[in-house]
Amino acid sequence: MVNLAKVVAFSLLTxxxxxxxxxxxxxxxxxxxxxxxEELDLSSMTMEGFVALGDRIFNGKGTCTLCHNPVGGRAxxxxxxxxxxxxxxxxxxxxxxxxxxxxxxRESMLEPSVFVVAGFGKAGTSDTESPxxxxxxxxxxxxxxxxxxxxxxxxxxxxxxxxxxxxxDVAEAQVAETSMAATPVRPLKSPQAAFTQFACTACHxxxxxGGQVGPNLSRIGAQRDREYLRRAILDPNADISDGFVPNLMxxxxxxxxxxxxxxxxxxxxxxxx
Amino acid sequence: MSNKRSGxxxxxxxxxxxxxxxxxxxxVYLDSGVAVAAEVSAAADTGVTYAPAPKLTxxxxxxxxxxxxxxxxxxxxxxxxxxxxxxxxxxxxVFIIEAIGMRTRDKRYDDMAYEFIKVSxxxxxxxxxxxxxxVFFLTIFYPHLFQYLTTIFKESMVYxxxxxxxxxxxxxxxxxxxxxxxxxxxKWVHLTVGLLLNAVGTTLMFLANAWATxxxxxxxxxxxxxxxxxxxxxxxxxxWNPLNIHRVLxxxxxxxxxxxxxxxxxxxxxxxxxEKAHYDWMGYNANFxxxxxxxPLPFAGYYxxxxxxxxxxxxxxxxxxxxxxxxxxxQAVLIGTLxxxxxxxxxxxxxxxxxxxxxNKYVKYLAIGIIGAFLVWFTPHTLVLTNEELxxxxxxxxxxxxxxxxMPAKNMAVNxxxxxxxxxxxxxxxxxxxxxxxxxxxxxxxxxxxxxTGILNILFxxxxxxxxxxxVYKVASSIPQVLTTLTIIVASTVIDASMYKGAKxxxxxxxxxxxxxxxxxxxxxxxxxxWLMGLMGYIRSGLRQHWHVKDIFRDASPDAFTPTLxxxxxVVSIGTILFLTLLIFIFWLSxxxxxxTSSGDYWKAQEPW
Numbered sequence: 001m002v003n004l005a006k007v008v009a010f011s012l013l014t015x016x017x018x019x020x021x022x023x024x025x026x027x028x029x030x031x032x033x034x035x036x037x038e039e040l041d042l043s044s045m046t047m048e049g050f051v052a053l054g055d056r057i058f059n060g061k062g063t064c065t066l067c068h069n070p071v072g073g074r075a076x077x078x079x080x081x082x083x084x085x086x087x088x089x090x091x092x093x094x095x096x097x098x099x100x101x102x103x104x105x106r107e108s109m110l111e112p113s114v115f116v117v118a119g120f121g122k123a124g125t126s127d128t129e130s131p132x133x134x135x136x137x138x139x140x141x142x143x144x145x146x147x148x149x150x151x152x153x154x155x156x157x158x159x160x161x162x163x164x165x166x167x168x169d170v171a172e173a174q175v176a177e178t179s180m181a182a183t184p185v186r187p188l189k190s191p192q193a194a195f196t197q198f199a200c201t202a203c204h205x206x207x208x209x210g211g212q213v214g215p216n217l218s219r220i221g222a223q224r225d226r227e228y229l230r231r232a233i234l235d236p237n238a239d240i241s242d243g244f245v246p247n248l249m250x251x252x253x254x255x256x257x258x259x260x261x262x263x264x265x266x267x268x269x270x271x272x273x
Numbered sequence: 274m275s276n277k278r279s280g281x282x283x284x285x286x287x288x289x290x291x292x293x294x295x296x297x298x299x300x301v302y303l304d305s306g307v308a309v310a311a312e313v314s315a316a317a318d319t320g321v322t323y324a325p326a327p328k329l330t331x332x333x334x335x336x337x338x339x340x341x342x343x344x345x346x347x348x349x350x351x352x353x354x355x356x357x358x359x360x361x362x363x364x365x366x367v368f369i370i371e372a373i374g375m376r377t378r379d380k381r382y383d384d385m386a387y388e389f390i391k392v393s394x395x396x397x398x399x400x401x402x403x404x405x406x407x408v409f410f411l412t413i414f415y416p417h418l419f420q421y422l423t424t425i426f427k428e429s430m431v432y433x434x435x436x437x438x439x440x441x442x443x444x445x446x447x448x449x450x451x452x453x454x455x456x457x458x459x460k461w462v463h464l465t466v467g468l469l470l471n472a473v474g475t476t477l478m479f480l481a482n483a484w485a486t487x488x489x490x491x492x493x494x495x496x497x498x499x500x501x502x503x504x505x506x507x508x509x510x511x512x513w514n515p516l517n518i519h520r521v522l523x524x525x526x527x528x529x530x531x532x533x534x535x536x537x538x539x540x541x542x543x544x545x546x547x548e549k550a551h552y553d554w555m556g557y558n559a560n561f562x563x564x565x566x567x568x569p570l571p572f573a574g575y576y577x578x579x580x581x582x583x584x585x586x587x588x589x590x591x592x593x594x595x596x597x598x599x600x601x602x603x604q605a606v607l608i609g610t611l612x613x614x615x616x617x618x619x620x621x622x623x624x625x626x627x628x629x630x631x632x633n634k635y636v637k638y639l640a641i642g643i644i645g646a647f648l649v650w651f652t653p654h655t656l657v658l659t660n661e662e663l664x665x666x667x668x669x670x671x672x673x674x675x676x677x678x679x680m681p682a683k684n685m686a687v688n689x690x691x692x693x694x695x696x697x698x699x700x701x702x703x704x705x706x707x708x709x710x711x712x713x714x715x716x717x718x719x720x721x722x723x724x725x726t727g728i729l730n731i732l733f734x735x736x737x738x739x740x741x742x743x744x745v746y747k748v749a750s751s752i753p754q755v756l757t758t759l760t761i762i763v764a765s766t767v768i769d770a771s772m773y774k775g776a777k778x779x780x781x782x783x784x785x786x787x788x789x790x791x792x793x794x795x796x797x798x799x800x801x802x803x804w805l806m807g808l809m810g811y812i813r814s815g816l817r818q819h820w821h822v823k824d825i826f827r828d829a830s831p832d833a834f835t836p837t838l839x840x841x842x843x844v845v846s847i848g849t850i851l852f853l854t855l856l857i858f859i860f861w862l863s864x865x866x867x868x869x870t871s872s873g874d875y876w877k878a879q880e881p882w
Contacts (some may be wrong), residue, residue, distance in 0.1 A: 003538065003541045003542050004538075004857075006541075007538060007541070007796055008857075010793055010796055010797075011796060011800050011853055012850070014796075014797060014800045014801070014804075015800060015804060015846050015849050015850060016846075018603070018606070018607065018801075018804050018842065018846065019842050019843060019845075019846040021603065021606060022603050022838055022839055022841075022842030023839040023842060023843070025603075026599045026602055026603065026838065027599065028837060028838075028839060029599065029837065029838070030837055031834065031835035031836075031837065033834050034818070034819035034828075034833045034834060035819075063587060066586075066587060066590050067586060067587075067590070074586060074590075122583070123583065131586045132586075133585065133586075133587060133824075134496075137496055137824060
């Protein structure tokens, strides 16, 4: 019984020490409460107010500064990005539709993988896939109005003319957000959806459109059999076409694709004659 | 049927009934009152339609007077996890010890394995009871979450419940058949039952892990939470395997530490030298098992964290920054406690050997190394300061201590701690032996070179890549560091084992010749492990922040906020006390069956049959 009392006292003291240290040995930090969607009255908002809203979102709800900061080096800095954005629009790796800085910023928030700054892609994707979350997704949940406000804030910060317009009403902005944020149900059902999902057109030309980093696939079915095509997707370095370099195409599709998606793509490519 | 057996069966029955009732409750209770998006999606192959994750309000969470739903679920889940970890881990090393006994034909191993399983068997029914309690609390306090999860995992939940029959059957045959299935072919049958028991137990844990990790890294659903119908995709989510590996190792280390505490208590309570020797031996083996699993555990934790970063950079940064950054300072205290107590026990254990005096002089250097590594791990990077302190310091980072706060320094520290523990083990193994091979000098030279080169390599990688390159290399350098440490452990063990093969003993080992204070190191190990598991449960769950299922199913309850570290520590402490109290009760029960009291003349004299 004495031993039991000693052991119990020793254990309680140990637990007490850990609890004491956690309560008093480190600073008491109260975590931020869950974000609450701000009630926006856009009809009476001035552009200064809209820029200030963008500032709040950029540094708060948007969680942009988690990665776009000089400490971690996890994402490109945005201090003087304006000049570089024009270069990116001309970059052969750019696979988006934007023609203007505003459109590029909007696109980079909603489709971050359209252009990945060299060195900032997900590991093993050769900078074709961005680790940045889609800002309209659940984790951040920015509305169209929020996105416009952030663009206005960035343009203001860079000393540029603010080109965005304040949305007429919140409901309309949110509808736009929902439609842009929709994601397809996997496994995908069409080759076009698969090309979008896996960013194939960033490097390959299909039906006269796409990038030139990889071989033109417009008539690939006439040149290669199904086995070759399947291997080229699953193990891109197994066969390298003349004039192209190895290690550019991600070797991760075997893990990312469903079998039905792979066969669908192979079927489609084999039919391109 | 004995009371223990019927108790355990009833525990399994409680869980099954709870699952069935929960399903029925979810179907009846949940109506269309919850605001969900109108659209539904056709599943990929089956044509079945699934709704998106519901969008809840605070009113959708039932309340019970004087009960905090979140704390109730938290404690029930944690208690279930502690007991489950214990009852899943013990059969793993019981199986291994039984196999060692069969190979060496040393019955002491068989007896020890039996005593281990005897300790765990009473915990089995309590595990099931807490599992049932967790299901009840989930359906009462979070019915919509439970319904959403059952929609996706209904098949695996049914199999999970049914697998408990297989688990129970295997466990009871394994335990109650221990003395029946002895010798020759029967012993092999018994070992096979043990293998089956572990296979079923591990499957059960993997299934439950899938549900927990789905909530962190959902897969098989779209952004609105609409299920594609592919259950395997939901199970095989990004964090499933990293957590599986981490939990298997952690469970073994935890189970070893709990059994070690049992042996320590029995040692302290014993007055007979033979019993003391037996429980000393048992405690040593339990500590050995705990440390063997503890050594690779930081690597498994690193793999899990790396996968969290790969899945969601935001979630990774949340785990290592802000409030959770301070959690890792608490974790450092606990890990330091674990390593120090495990090493201290080993050093005290050298007293069993008459030849240990040759090595005693090295112990102080090992202690300095481990404490130094612990202090580096303990040093925070960013300090929360007042404006005056900030001005005096010239920034949030300390000039000299700041560099010790970043990850490369921590990586070096943990690798050093593991290497020094390996050296402790080698010294302990050598203490009572004298090698007889001809290449002792060369062997020792190779070992010195191995450790020196390895340590220098780890320091070089950590300092050069950690402080003179960019972030990508800072993180990437940890992999060759880990490989270096693993190489040292494996190569030194192989060389040392070869060198001491057939070695002469200085004198027979004096089992039982160990100070009482060493037993308290075993208690410290068990308490620190239990508390640490509770703390890491808090962060694993807390990483989801205000989401039931990360980014697709928001927690709208009044308790959606992340609790402070102090609050979490208090809940974990209460849970630890509850767990240890129940454990003492279980240990007492396991002894009860062997105790008999004379009834005197209580019963009237009976005629013979």
